[in-house]
Amino acid sequence: MAKPHDLRRYPGFLAITILCLVILYAPLMVVAVYSFNASASITIWEGFSLRWYADVFTGPESAKYRDAAWNSFIIAITAATSASIIATLAATAVLRSGKFRLRTVSIGLISLPLMVPEIVTAVATLIFFNALAFERGILTILLAHIAFCIPFAYMPISARMQGIEASYEQAAMDLYATKRMAFTRILMPLMMPGIVSGFILAFIISLDDFIITNFVKGAGVETLPTAIFGAVKQGIKPNIMAISTLLLLVSIVMVALSWLIGRKDQKT
């Protein structure tokens, strides 16, 4: 029992917390549970089975999903890598090059895309490619993903860099390290946890993007989210739930990885 005047306890908060968690996680739980349903129905439980997972990997649509998953993976890896590199350089320029004109504006411009409605970005990107007469295909998806991943990668990277005092680089240069050496030997290792977080965030964002991808993808080129959307239009089959559960698993693994790296960094 809580003591009558325990300041750390607020009556009624437990119920609200549970309600929030249920709303957040119940749908995900339903999808995950029904992906193991033996029945072809998506609402009636008929017993445990892995048939829909088998269907995803070996069924009639497996080739389609495999290609889509492969596209998604390649795009996510490439986009996250490019975005992390660009974001690292941007953070170095903005936070480590002293004051320059339009510095504040630059910081704003980098994070502004986070607040632009995605549909607007999608239309703008499409118009941009059309104006250049750029043929739509996997390359347009990749370029679009690199662009919208930059602000996501930038956030953890710049947050990390802000926490690194300038005196480390000064100490390095005082100890005969050139600017380049100070960057590679001191600044980069200290920033690494931020860069890894930025990479993972960008990877997940790219992996599950639908709106922009759907606008800029060429005919016949699918990523996993567009393939799933295409399949759902013809009715939801339990194999969609299996794919969704697998995607969820990838996200959870990535987030856990990011958390573990962050925790290890705090200890040293």
Next chain:
Amino acid sequence: MPQDREIAIDVRDAVKRYGTFAALKRISLTIRDNEFFTLLGPSGCGKTTLLRMIAGFEDVTEGAIYLYGEALDTLPPYKRPVNTVFQNYALFPHMNVLENVGFGLEMLGKSKAEARARAGEALEMVQLSQFASRKPSQLSGGQQQRVALARALAPRPRVLLLDEPLSALDLKLRKSMQVELKHLQRETGITFIFVTHDQEEALTMSDRIAVMSEGELQQLGEAREIYERPRNVFVADFIGDTNLMEVTVDKVSGGRAQCHLGGGHSLTCDAVDGVEAGARVHMSLRPERLFLSAQPAEPGSLPGTVRETIYIGTDIATIVDLEDGPQFTVRSSNSTRGNARVFEPGQNVAVNMETGAARLLAD
């Protein structure tokens, strides 16, 4: 101290401006080879700016700085044979102690083996050999401080810059580090430039001290000179405790000035240049150079009443109100041998001073 020793650092008419704000207003000074030199002043006086200009982290707006005769100009920090002990130590958190200390040597292009060996020697010098494989975060503040010192000394710089390195340590540790620093300076023969706002620290460690205030050099000299012959009001007030008061000069002759203060009490002071009869100037009287005796006052002493007695431990301070005049603090050693008689509040006493205790000051 030989005056003809080689000059390590020569600062000539150095000015530092940030926009319209002048952090340093045309400073010139020379620091000798193998000297423990201290830049002393309150925060914002420009002492750290000057240190960072020598290290190469700030450029010189006007004027020049020479290191052993060579103009530093636009030489980047990594090309200056100068190392810094930072106020927050700035130890690299992802490297262990030995890697930290060996970093400078490695950057100088020494082989891994040589860097390790010499880093080990430097660690031995600060008695931290057993912590070589620890990370900086696993060390106490005092140990981190010594690692920072070893790291800066390992490449054998010609000049070592220390930016308030002891300010984060507690009093006991600070005192022992003061002795250790002085010892290290003698042992290595490296020129030390030490920045501090702590006047006691400066007096304890330095061969010479430059007192700075508001971007200007106030006085430069040995500890004794600065304490006993302060040039102006700022130096007298900033270094140690003093009785600072305004007096009127009655007569000047032979380097001595006959003066009087409020209440008509008259006394004889060491004069400063340019003081004439009739001038109102400041005078400094160190409390420990005064002593009390019972009334009636002898000629030359000042009659007054004890207001308060303060027990300090090593000393006893007595605050005395002069008759119709200002207040004086008198300090006497708390020793059983001494003639320090403790007077009670309300008692009538006479304030006596040693010859030459009273000094007139320039403003």
